Amino acid sequence: MADEAGGLVIDPMHQFQIHPLFGEGPLTWYTPTNQTLWLGIAVVVISLVMLIGSAPRKVIPGRTQSITELLYTFIHDMVEEVTGHEGAKFFPYLMVLFTFIVTSNLLGLIPGSFAPTSHIAVTAVLALMVFLTVTLVGFYKKGIGFLGMFWVSSAPLVLRPILALIELISYFVRPLSHSIRLGGNIMAGHAVMKVFAGFAGVMGLASIVPIAAIAAIYGLELLVAVVQAYVFTILTCVYLRDAVGEAHH
Amino acid sequence: MTGDLIQFALMGKYIGAGLATMGLGGAGIGVGTIAGNFLSGALRNPSAAPGQMANLFVGIAFAEALGIFSFLIALLLMFAV
Numbered sequence: 001m002a003d004e005a006g007g008l009v010i011d012p013m014h015q016f017q018i019h020p021l022f023g024e025g026p027l028t029w030y031t032p033t034n035q036t037l038w039l040g041i042a043v044v045v046i047s048l049v050m051l052i053g054s055a056p057r058k059v060i061p062g063r064t065q066s067i068t069e070l071l072y073t074f075i076h077d078m079v080e081e082v083t084g085h086e087g088a089k090f091f092p093y094l095m096v097l098f099t100f101i102v103t104s105n106l107l108g109l110i111p112g113s114f115a116p117t118s119h120i121a122v123t124a125v126l127a128l129m130v131f132l133t134v135t136l137v138g139f140y141k142k143g144i145g146f147l148g149m150f151w152v153s154s155a156p157l158v159l160r161p162i163l164a165l166i167e168l169i170s171y172f173v174r175p176l177s178h179s180i181r182l183g184g185n186i187m188a189g190h191a192v193m194k195v196f197a198g199f200a201g202v203m204g205l206a207s208i209v210p211i212a213a214i215a216a217i218y219g220l221e222l223l224v225a226v227v228q229a230y231v232f233t234i235l236t237c238v239y240l241r242d243a244v245g246e247a248h249h
Numbered sequence: 250m251t252g253d254l255i256q257f258a259l260m261g262k263y264i265g266a267g268l269a270t271m272g273l274g275g276a277g278i279g280v281g282t283i284a285g286n287f288l289s290g291a292l293r294n295p296s297a298a299p300g301q302m303a304n305l306f307v308g309i310a311f312a313e314a315l316g317i318f319s320f321l322i323a324l325l326l327m328f329a330v
Contacts (some may be wrong), residue, residue, distance in 0.1 A: 082303060176321075177314035184317050231310045234303055 007112055012194035016118055016187065038114045039122075042104045049195045051100075071099065075233070082237035088192065093133070098233040105186060107223035109218070120183040127179035130236050138243035149242055178235060185228050189221045262326055269323040276316020283308045 021032045053068030061069055075095050078089050101117060106117020116122050138146040150167040152160060196214045200207040287305045291298035 078303065114326070177317060180317050180321055181310065181314060184320050188320070231306055233312055234306055238307055 012191040012198070015114075015190060015194060018119075034114045035116055035122075037117065038104065038107060039116045041109055042100060042116065045107065046099050046103050055248075078234060082234060083241045084245055087237065087240050090133075090240055090244075094233050094236060097130075098229055099237060101126070101182065101232055102226055102229035105229055106222070108186065108190070109221055109225060115186050115190060117182055118187040120179055120187075123179040123183040124175070126182075126232075128176040129204055130178065130239060131171070131175040134236075134239045134243045137240070141244055174239065180231070180234050182228050185224055189217070189224055193217055193221070262330055266323045266326040269319050269326060272319025272322075274314045276313050276319075279312030279316070280309050283312055 013118060018027065018033050018035050020027060021034065021037060024120065027033065040160065041229040050068055053064040056065055058065060072095070075098055076088075079091050079094050083090070094127055104115060104117045107113055108118060110198070139148075142148075149215055150164045150171070152163045152167065155163050196210045196217065200214070283305065287298075287301070287308075291301075
């Protein structure tokens with residue numbers, strides 16, 4: 001953005017552009033891009049932390065082992081608390097979801113890097129997989145009784161068709177809100193930081209104000225990165241509870 | 250004449266995108282209500298508060314989702330229309 005300093009011509013969305021790593025050319029599904037690079041880095045980082053952390057298996061854990069153990073017990077307790085004993089089978093899936101999202105969010109906060117989760121294309125696939133899993137598991141576990149979720153038996157009979165319609169719409173809106181919540185939060189945070197960086201470029205000596213603001217927003221974004229991963233995982237747990245748990249509507 | 254019309258349509262697009270972001274204010278009110286009520290409840294009964302953290306975040310997420318739809322509309326107006 002340095003060449004654009006001197007005017008208020010900033011493009012906060014420029015950082016989300018996907019470009020091929022090697023040379024120019026059209027983007028195809030197999031082109032290595034900055035997106036695939038950072039997705040790969042996230043996977044490598046998770047694997048390294050988990051492998052190094054679980055290698056010593058000491059009774060008194062060291063630092064890396066503590067991180068892995070805390071992460072494991074945190075997710076495991078959350079899954080058991082929200083989905084119950086029956087849903088604990090899905091712990092590996094939720095563990096992967098949480099670690100992947102939190103790692104890509106945090107890696108995206110390194111200056112100059114790229115946040116894969118800022119793209120709705122990535123989060124939409126994650127959310128669609130959750131949606132498919134919940135729907136398939138629900139029909140597998142409960143058969144046609146899964147549709148009883150939409151028929152609120154505690155409501156008056158007159159209201160039930162209307163409620164069924166509302167429940168049906170809210171069920172199909174789930175993957176949309178699930179994906180846009182994560183993607184939108186990460187994207188908006190990065191864009192805000194870039195907008196303030198644009199202010200800092202043109203304000204001269206007074207640019208200390210936007211730079212201080214960037215530092216504060218960066219702290220907030222660290223929080224948002226972890227909270228959004230947590231929210232994504234716990235909402236998956238809540239949706240899974242509908243599929244595997246007993247009817248509680 | 251057609252150039253003027255296109256400019257006019259562009260103006261409407263940007264104004265619409267700006268208006269759509271106002272929906273996020275509603276999400277702010279919702280999230281603030283949930284967090285504030287959680288805090289007042291947690292201060293009355295601190296021992297029960299940690300068990301309700303999950304509900305807090307789920308409530309915030311649901312309140313936020315509706316604001317995010319307005320953000321989506323702003324994005325659609327800016328980049329898709």
